[in-house]
Amino acid sequence: RREVVRVVTPGTAIEEELLEADAHNFFVVVAACADVYGIASLDLSTGHFRVTSVASPDELRREIGAISPREILVAESEAEHLRSELVRVPKQVPVDVLPDGVFDPDDAAQRLMRFFATEHLGVFGCADQPAACSAAGAALFYVEETQCGSVAHIRPLSTYHVSDTMVIDPDTRRNLEITACMRDGKRAGSLLGAVDRTATAMGSRTLRQWLTMPLVQPDEIRRRHQVVEEAIRYPMLRADMHAALKQVHDLERLNTRISMGSANARDLRAVLVSLQNIPPVLEHLSGFTAE
Numbered sequence: 001r002r003e004v005v006r007v008v009t010p011g012t013a014i015e016e017e018l019l020e021a022d023a024h025n026f027f028v029v030v031a032a033c034a035d036v037y038g039i040a041s042l043d044l045s046t047g048h049f050r051v052t053s054v055a056s057p058d059e060l061r062r063e064i065g066a067i068s069p070r071e072i073l074v075a076e077s078e079a080e081h082l083r084s085e086l087v088r089v090p091k092q093v094p095v096d097v098l099p100d101g102v103f104d105p106d107d108a109a110q111r112l113m114r115f116f117a118t119e120h121l122g123v124f125g126c127a128d129q130p131a132a133c134s135a136a137g138a139a140l141f142y143v144e145e146t147q148c149g150s151v152a153h154i155r156p157l158s159t160y161h162v163s164d165t166m167v168i169d170p171d172t173r174r175n176l177e178i179t180a181c182m183r184d185g186k187r188a189g190s191l192l193g194a195v196d197r198t199a200t201a202m203g204s205r206t207l208r209q210w211l212t213m214p215l216v217q218p219d220e221i222r223r224r225h226q227v228v229e230e231a232i233r234y235p236m237l238r239a240d241m242h243a244a245l246k247q248v249h250d251l252e253r254l255n256t257r258i259s260m261g262s263a264n265a266r267d268l269r270a271v272l273v274s275l276q277n278i279p280p281v282l283e284h285l286s287g288f289t290a291e
Helices: 057-067 076-086 105-116 130-146 170-175 191-195 201-212 218-233 235-245 251-259 265-276 278-285
Strands: 027-033 036-043 048-054 071-075 095-098
Touching: 027 057, 027 076, 027 130, 036 057, 036 130, 048 057, 048 130, 057 076, 057 170, 071 076, 071 130, 076 095, 095 130, 105 130, 191 201, 201 251, 218 235, 235 278, 251 265, 265 278
Parallel strands: 027 071, 071 095
Antiparallel strands: 027 036, 036 048
8 A cells, every 4th residue: 555654845854865964954934923024943854943033024034044944934825925035045945835824823822732732832932922933833734744654853842032143144144154165155165164073963063053143142152162161171081072972873863763763774773872872971071060
């Protein structure tokens, strides 16, 4: 018997050969509500699920440029308007539509609460942001419609504010060559290519996010600098930690493939090797005191 088990789109791929190891594979849902745009970004391959709200088309384009999604989804009735706004986003990605009913704030809220088994969206920090809730609910609808199996690996929804990070417009982002070289669009020659010495794919993705969304809150910046300072102060401990981390495979994406029933024997072996090396990582980590 033949049946559809998954619908693979640019933003819902989980197969290793379809993904960049050092980059998230987000798809974005944009919901327009009055003068506010809700932006939900979900990386099915890792389970990362985030949402925010912006108040202008310029902020919308900047945030989508920072997220660098593989796919954008909008309400059918807003498609023409939003396509005209998003056409100026560098690195053009496909913009597809979802039924308007999917974006109903009440239905979206119920869908989120049902999926995460909670009675109130206040736990996610977006209860007072209807546009954000609509976008997040629509993103969850899209995943459930295209993935016929379990998507229980999706992490709890995280609400963030664009004011928490530095605003970098698309042209500046490109000219600074933060993640790609202007000459050929490749990672080599960019800031990320020059400073990335991470041992795991998970670390590389985190570093990419730090560079594309720099912190602006002094307390957060100082906390991060204290961690880096301590790592520099103890080079032997840092080297031991790096060596241990090199034995850890991409557990985020391995967990996804196992959860969705698409893991193979090589994936299971990679999980085994990774888990065997977690104790040494934790032992070396205990030698640091910065939080």
